[in-house]
Amino acid sequence: MAEKPLQVLIVGAGIGGLMAAVGLRREGHEVTLFERSELAEEVGAALHLAPNAHGLLRHFGIFPETFGANPVHGFTEYNQDGTPRLDIRMTELLKIWEHKWVLTHRVRLHNELKRVATSDEGSGPPAVLHKSSKVAEVDPENATITLESGAKYSGDLIIGADGISSVTRKVVTGDDIRPFSSGKSAFRFLVPHEQIRANLETEHLAAREGYVTIWYGNDRRLVMYPCNDNTMMNFVAIHPAELSASRGEGWNRGTSKETLLETYREFGPVVRALLDMTDVGSLKVWSLLDMAHIPTWFKGRVVLLGDAAHPFLPHQGQGGGVALEDAASLAALLPRGTTADQVPERLPLYEKCRDERAHRIQEFTRIAGADLNDENRAKFNIMEFTRYNYGHDEWYASKHSLRTYLSSKSPTILRQPLSFGPHVSPRQTHHGHPFDSRHTTFATHSVRFRTSATYLRTLFPTASFRFSAPGTVAEATFMCTQLDKLGWLGGGGYNFFGLWIHGVEYVKKTGGTVSGSFLPILFESLADPIVTGREELGMPKVFCDIDVTKTRDSTAISCSWRGTRFISMTLEGLKDEDAANGDKGLGKVPGPQEDGLITYRYIPTVGQRGVADAEYPVFIGSDGSTTERVVERRLRGETGRVDIQTGDEKSLPTLHHIAAGLAEIPIYGVLDVRTEEGRGVEDLSQARKLE
Template identity: 65%
Template structure:
């Protein structure tokens, strides 16, 4: 049995950024038994924003981690209505029945409530594992991928085993991973964001019609701008995202915190339906912000050494499908799966390479579909956005299951080709030749006793035992040799120290002619009768050996 010093220890994980991606990773890694420290540049580590989509692909991950959206006011999507700029309905669909195909509901949540719940569960003294440590007002200046060291702007440094860059679209970690100064750029669009109480909308006769049905998303689309409205907080608050060309709302500030005025908002959407403008009139100027929608070129790598990027640090998302937060949660889930409790420190770089292999294609495909969803409608592209097809790709994925399967395949492949037997769905199975990871089982600890009888027999009869005309004897004649062998196997590791017996018949001097004319010469095994069913099954399916079950009795009469 391995000593305590040989047992894998918990990893020391440093996470740059305590947003949704960072806290999700912290929660999962804590549950895995690792020691997690988060470095958040802001003072309160309070997530900004308004509302967030918790689509089926990320909702299931949250539930697996014990984060239940309905407990902090998330409400399910019930339907969708779209309009043109003049207020004419273009689509009105009840989604309740069609969404039943997904295991987890499509939910709409207040972003701050989700962030608070993730932070609470990651850092509370209650729950599984050691609570994560959250260091606020901790601005990271540099990250060393070789030593997994994080250095703050005040000069203090922290070293660990693994560093995750979850520091968002303006990531500091990114340049230390990519070795390039890759920065996001203005996509050409910005968005006003604000929330209005549903009760206030209901009290206005001009807007009351927009809140008659709970759980409905409403979208107004007109040329180069659109307004998206959907409920959260148990259908008591309505979230608004008003997307428009960036030059129409240019102002001081950056990111989520640029100041905006109601006059600016109303001016940008002045051509919209009067009922829509009545909605916009309700915006609270004190909380009205305008957000530059940033995009970024694909980065060359997500990881370097013992550092990896997650969420917007790796792939900033535009808001047009509501998948940015969901894909960040998927990234975090993949990390949690790939770094279970017993992960050896020396395997961190190869696990991070596997993480990028798992996540890169999907994240960037959803990112590209999001760009397509946000295109201004024209006659040329009107049919290019296939909403249901895109939705099915986005929703029909469970990263926890996917990463679990990919990790298993990775562990199997590290030991060379593995032997498989039915059922193939579960990968390699323990057998005399390998363990459940496909690692070869050494046989030097086992022991055996063999009794052999070599005999001469009729070649013409033995030839009838060959399975096809491709088999034949090397030498001419009607006499051939065979061996009858009985073996007792003991102290076998794969049987917990047990053993079994077999009797086999080998015919010697046989050649097999292959389809290409090549020849293989050796002894042909006619049958192997074994006293252990598992040995029979594994030998048949993994090696193709002609085995059958048979009780083999051996009587030891001692010395004569």
């Protein structure tokens, strides 16, 4: 039976609404947008796309650098008289984030979102955009909207992305939640970069590209940053609202140049020279509105997004970014194949994914915008805010939430093989002594790479796991090992293949930490080590066939199940280490200081789905090994590739969920390709329950 796409109605075709259209279209749903304006000129000047927002755009095939966005390179701050407060180059600091922090013209971003949402190009049916279509009524139970023209449209879901003056919000929350003045307004305008360069008083401000510059007075500030490939400077001048009070609301209220100059008359000569460049025809002022925390994000089949749910003050440049996160979350929670009957149960999950984060960033923004003499300024910790704001990927987070939710509803459970009665471990002799493993041989083939920390976090089993360093980039290794001459297997051997996530910490209940590599999955080609490894070591082992094919200078590894190959890894250009060190290829990659290997044991309770008989972290320390590992040959490779196919419920009935999770891991760059051969394999008897 063919999948029936959802019929999604989006009220509002701003940045958040169009992003939702882009994401839902890619999932195969049929999207219709209703915009009250003609969109002849989408309002706004420029905006920040911090790493958390920039990464979501790239996930959906939107690359801001192609329409004039330029990266942030640094910050400069001055007091209102022009004396310096701060000058910092951010290039190195920003490298810990997976995606760049870029500055873009709002209209260009809006136009690209509109193109991607409505173009015949791309996957899924193009979204349909109705302009000059003001919504008059919304029926949340029947997912029906009525336009002022009288036209009615019905669907499976209505997304309220209609901004701060939202019609849909009134339907969801009632009239009690309304925007209110923050006490501040903002002038906004653009000045050509060349005009600033041509003025002797201001030319130094344009000497370095990609700098955000702020002048602070106690109750007002002027923010300047570049956009449009550094050809224009965007200005936001935040000030007490009564100083520019005028009739009307929204972004496009006009004002006078005299009002602007008077508001900043006590600022230094450089600021006055900049403000003199303002083109009064493009000078606008808008009231900065705030709003209380909404009690719910949805009602019936209506759900809120962006400013309709949480209007932002501009002090952290996160308003647009959080709206993009909302949109990405909805697309992640309503994947292809979602039925109309499933929509109501996904909306509480969306609220759970977004409510705490959106409103926490909103509160950060209020603190960042406080006047200099406000006691709340003492709460302003820029590093805390930055780590929270940027160290998140909503697509990965919401996909993980959906998987967890679906797992809780599924008749399938997490399970390990049950014991069939007491028996001495086959890893030991019948007298309970360890086998002599000094002569066991190994050949280990590995590809170490840089990847997304935000995605890898979704593989952590509990919130007690974390990366030891901040940032959205991490390192991991796919590794295959061939074992032979194992005493506890009658002199035979087997192969295993797994994922090692480096730089992980487990935080104990006492507050202490243990660091190591975390092992979320280990495929093995023989039942006996799987059974004992899961029961006795708590390791996440599953079966598959693992084949290793070697040539003179390459190795190919294949993981398959009954003929269906789902992992292929190749190491090419292998040379003995002495020869490889003479090349300009990949060098030795120092890893973080780690104490050992961390896994997580889970044993389900029989007859009580979702309840564990036992679950706890397991630590296998690097100290305490009973057998010395001796590397007799090391080869270094020039290139390494990993290809993972997800399979499906028919071709990989017990493994497709694991393959799908591994396939989502992005590889940003290969750091190390190697093969190590030798003898001596530890029996892992040093494995211990952490707590």
